[in-house]
Amino acid sequence: MHAFEVNFDGLVGPTHNYAGLSYGNVASLNNATSYSNPKEAVLQGLAKMKAMHDKGLTQGVFAPHARPDINVLRRLGFSGNDAQVINKAFKADPILLRACYSASAMWTANAATVSPSPDTTDGKVHFTSANLNNKFHRSLEPATTTRLLKAMFNDDAYFAHHTHLPDQGFFGDEGAANHTRFCDNHGDQGLEMFVFGESAFNKQLPKPEKFPARQTLEASQAICRLHNLKPTSQILLQQNPDVIDQGVFHNDVIAVGNANVLLCHQQAFLNQAHALENIRNAYVGNKEFYIIEVPTTQVSLSDAVNSYLFNSQLVSLPDGSMLLVAPQECQRNSAVSAYIEQMILADNPVNQVQFFDLKQSMQNGGGPACLRLRVALNEKELSAVNPEVILTDTKYTQLCDWANRHYRDKLEANDFADPSLLTQSFTALDELTQLLKLGSVYDFQLEG
Ligand code: SUG
Secondary structure, three states, X not given: OOEEEEEEEEOOOOOOOOOOOOOOOHHHHHOOOOOEOHHHHHHHHHHHHHHHHHOOOOEEEEOOOXXXXXXHHHHOOOOOOHHHHHHHHHHHOHHHHHHHHOOHHHOHXXXXXXXXXXXXXXXXXXXXXXXXXXXXXXXXXXXXXXXXXXXXXXXXXXXEEEOOOOOOHHHOOOHHHHEEXXXXXXXXXXXXXXXXXXXXXXXXXXXXXXXXXXXXHHHHXXXXXXXXXXXXXXXXXXXXXXXXXXXOOOHHHOEEEEOOEEEEEOOOEOOHHHHHHHHHHHOOOOOOOEEEEEOOOOOOHHHHHHHOHHHOEEEEOOOOOEEEEEEHHHHHOHHHHHHHHHHHHOOOOEEXXXXXXXXXXXXXXXXXXXXXXEEEEEHHHHHOOOHHHEOOHHHHHHHHHHHHHHOOOOEOHHHHHOOHHHHHHHHHHHHHHHHOOOOOOOHHHHHO
């Protein structure tokens, strides 16, 4: 049966802002005082989705979360009606309020880990929402993410949904940002690579010293169990702790895989030579497996982090070629652009590059790959997906129109005191759930 990799890109939410919330994420900290443009952000993301659709790929849309999270503000002791809660929180702790306004659910690579059916012993596609417990603003995401996933993949015959892992650092789980899958074709059994930053229980393994490791070995092991992964479809490797300390907060900031290709920096993994040999040996396909290892002498670690080269998407196009979907920051960095030019001419399957302006997301540390959740599906599974979340030309036009009507083009510090931002945001999302036929997925819809 024919199979597809569908990328579900996060629609940037109406309250997208820069609040410096992610310690260990260089861009987030550097842009903490910038103002944001949510309208530009959502349209930049939609332009990438449309470009993928125009290339003949199946492209999905993942709805944003309702922000501010008024329930968590109440849980933290701010009382009264919505306007009073916002007003009190703004006076008491404006950064806390900003965290509750964060549109961070746009980075759907962190929404969940997904195991396609050829890799699982029960033949179902498995989903586990990430608990994201390393950062307060992101820990608010898993319950709504699960509701959204169930509204998109709503058929027990094909899809299995699991509750996110326990909300505690020992089981820190950041989803598909630390997970990639290698296979000959998307419908074949694959090798799922889980990359963890540290072990919670095994004190022998090294840890980063400065910045937090956001994914634990124990979380990755739990996902393998929950997803009924075939033993030959899993490999667990440790990220190089030194690079976490230099701003590589997820594996997808230093490595990206697709089909029979792994593109990674020379310093991506702990004991790299051994790690790469293990991946090569564990590959279950018949095709030649390519490892493109980018040397530090050609692309330094700081060039990698600043350009987000490894947060490019690698996608197989319908004609069999492979495209690097890179942020425009790669084009502007001379070392990185020279490397890309060399790579697409070299003997490996990657033979094209396209650059995208995703500046609004990039300024918070979210590149092309952060914005998408990959779900490999066969024809039957794809026909069981809610069709309204699949991008078409019409849906693209509707979504641009929706964003143009509801989104602001500037948000700065004082705007978060204004309760009409909540009303505008919830109105937009209520309309979106109708456009994408998601039913009631947000707290404000379920409580109302
Ligand atoms: O979790 N930034 C996100 C970026 C996530 C990138 N995702 C992947 N690499 N897959 C994070 O650090 C910044 C929010 C702020 O500072 O306002 C933020 O949450």
